[in-house]
Amino acid sequence: MKMKRILLVALMAVLAVAGVAQQVKLLSFNNSLVEANKQYAMFNKMCEAMGKDAFWTHRTQLGRTLLFHYNDDFSHQLVKSDKWDYILLQEQSALPRLSQEAFIQGLILWKKAIMRECPNKKVKILLPMNWPYRDTLGTYNDDFDKLKKSYYNAARDIPDVLVCPIAIAFDEVRKAYGEEEWKKLYNDHVHPNIRATYMGACMEFAMIFGIDPLHITYVPKGLDPEVAKMMRKAASKALAEYPKY
Secondary structure (H helix, E strand, C coil): CHHHHHHHHHHHHHHHHHHCCCCEEEEEEECHHHHCCCHHHHHHHHHHHCCCCEEEEEEECCCCCHHHHHCCHHHHHHHHCCCCCEEEECCCCCHHHHCHHHHHHHHHHHHHHHHHHCCCCCCEEEEECCCCCCCCHHHHHHHHHHHHHHHHHHHHHCCCEEEECHHHHHHHHHHHHCHHHHHCCECCCCCECHHHHHHHHHHHHHHHHCCCHHHCCCCCCCCCHHHHHHHHHHHHHHHHHHHHC
């Protein structure tokens, strides 16, 4: 009888450990597009509010390309430091539009390094899609097409790269609410306003946890709830639209 109790306690302990979900660990190599409004901190608060055990660790180097991050020894030490579930690679704002070849080459270098160095060999690479500049309306369609093509080719040519189509969400705002609302996504000609940062965080959250952005209830301080609802709608539409590209 005593032995049965011991076995029962041991079994319950095993089941308890199995039932505890492991923390989702996200690492980013990024520049000011993520640093603006501290998207990583917003994402972490969103996860906490939505009952998700996740944490985003970031390595910010302002104005830098992914190749610059790649040539930084500390960045590689970070890759090696934990069993990351996702590594987010944020390219410099203009490079995917101006040089698709350089963009793809940088991603291939990173993919090989991550597969070689990350303790978790099932790690996923998350690639936020950059958006056209606000002051280039005359070339908007051409710029948008170049960005879509660069990121589409990256997802096609590099296995396990997941594109987060933030630029498409920007465009959904422009189409659904007009150019004036689209302009409000920017703090200047390129950096995101808090509403755009929130929209991007919602999309990344949705992709990681398989939740439609429409079901996200977290709204950060400083963002009007109705505006937040607009951003979630655009995020949801963009995620649904992206496979068509």
